[in-house]
Amino acid sequence: xxxxxxxxxxxxxxxxxxxxxxxxxxxxxxxxxxxxxxxxxxxxxxxxxxxxxxxxxxxxxxxxxxxxxxxxxx
Amino acid sequence: xxxxxxxxxxxxxxxxxxxxxxxxxxxxxxxxxxxxxxxxxxxxxxxxxxxxxxxxxxxxxxxxxxxxxxxxxxxxxxxxxxxxxxxxxxxxxxxxxxxxxxxxxxxxxxxxxxxxxxxxxxxxxxxxxxxxxxxxxxxxxxxxxxxxxxxxxxxxxxxxxxxxxxxxxxxxxxxxxxxxxxxxxxxxxxxxxxxxxxxxxxxxxxxxxxxxxxxxxxxxxxxxxxxxxxxxxxxxxxxxxxxxxxxxxxxxxxxxxxxxxxxxxxxxxxxxxxxxxx
Numbered sequence: 123x124x125x126x127x128x129x130x131x132x133x134x135x136x137x138x139x140x141x142x143x144x145x146x147x148x149x150x151x152x153x154x155x156x157x158x159x160x161x162x163x164x165x166x167x168x169x170x171x172x173x174x175x176x177x178x179x180x181x182x183x184x185x186x187x188x189x190x191x192x193x194x195x196x
Numbered sequence: 197x198x199x200x201x202x203x204x205x206x207x208x209x210x211x212x213x214x215x216x217x218x219x220x221x222x223x224x225x226x227x228x229x230x231x232x233x234x235x236x237x238x239x240x241x242x243x244x245x246x247x248x249x250x251x252x253x254x255x256x257x258x259x260x261x262x263x264x265x266x267x268x269x270x271x272x273x274x275x276x277x278x279x280x281x282x283x284x285x286x287x288x289x290x291x292x293x294x295x296x297x298x299x300x301x302x303x304x305x306x307x308x309x310x311x312x313x314x315x316x317x318x319x320x321x322x323x324x325x326x327x328x329x330x331x332x333x334x335x336x337x338x339x340x341x342x343x344x345x346x347x348x349x350x351x352x353x354x355x356x357x358x359x360x361x362x363x364x365x366x367x368x369x370x371x372x373x374x375x376x377x378x379x380x381x382x383x384x385x386x387x388x389x390x391x392x393x394x395x396x397x398x399x400x401x402x403x404x405x406x407x408x409x410x411x412x413x414x415x416x417x418x419x420x421x422x423x424x425x426x427x428x429x430x431x432x433x434x435x436x437x438x439x440x441x442x443x444x445x446x447x448x449x450x451x452x453x454x455x456x457x458x459x460x461x462x463x464x465x466x467x468x469x470x471x472x473x474x
Contacts, residue, residue, distance in 0.1 A: 130464070131455075131457060132388070139460075162409070166406065166407060166408075166410045167406060167466070167468075169466060172466070174467065174468060176409075177409070191416055192407065192415045192416065193385045193390055193392050194362065194367065194387065194414060194417060195273070195386045195387045195415055195416070195417030195422050196270045196272055196273055196274045
């Protein structure tokens with residue numbers, strides 16, 4: 123299945139802004155994060171098709187997965 | 197105070213009170229700046245300093261702002277701009293809280309930090325600045341660190357709290373404290389070229405959701421620092437949210453987060469709700 127991955131802010135560095143990956147059925151968010159080499163602690167917000175999701179969420183054909191890093195300065 | 201009212205009416209021009217007339221009223225009636233402003237606004241007379249607010253904020257709403265109380269937690273990058281803008285906007289009471297002193301590495305972005313202020317407590321410098329900009333504002337400065345323990349005492353009676361902290365765990369404690377006290381919280385945070393804001397209403401748990409995967413971690417700012425322009429932008433957006441909350445105008449960023457990427461000039465608005473496990 124094809125899933126589009128959108129990375130935000132520093133998650134793009136050395137990776138990509140937007141990419142479409144070919145993934146086996148029942149792939150979870152956590153698998154994708156591992157595949158693209160993002161440490162879990164660098165991801166705080168996960169969205170699938172604009173809906174707030176989590177690491178254990180399962181992806182489906184045509185999904186758009188968006189990942190955000192934590193920001194904490196003031 | 198009938199005589200004061202008569203004086204203000206006689207000295208107002210087009211329902212505006214000039215600073216000269218304001219000062220004269222203070223002298224004649226031996227009142228503080230704040231008292232004269234309060235009396236003028238009650239008569240629907242606008243201190244002339246707010247003339248450029250008037251098309252966006254009516255005199256009645258300006259009075260509402262004057263009667264409002266806002267706490268700003270952190271007087272650094274975000275907090276400095278927030279306090280400056282709240283004072284100029286005419287928020288009647290501002291509580292500025294920060295335990296730190298100004299250091300050299302604050303000079304690149306913290307609007308309250310001057311070379312002559314190095315070594316001085318940020319909250320105290322905030323007080324001096326507000327008194328210079330808008331003496332009608334009651335500014336309470338506390339050289340203290342916000343914590344879960346002292347939170348209720350620090351925030352009691354506030355109409356809105358503004359998050360200008362630099363720590364994720366403390367930010368979560370602040371959000372929990374505001375929820376318990378039933379106070380809306382305007383969250384803002386920055387890291388490098390990036391920033392985000394949202395407004396949490398009591399019961400929304402927005403901040404807890406945003407940071408649920410990284411409660412104890414450091415944010416991007418550890419790697420990226422903070423350049424001069426990022427706090428100014430995020431702080432201004434936060435003050436716009438405060439103004440809307442206090443005047444009841446517009447649509448706040450409730451259960452939505454604005455994520456701003458200045459490096460690629462992208463702005464994304466995302467919904468923050470219950471987590472969906474598909």
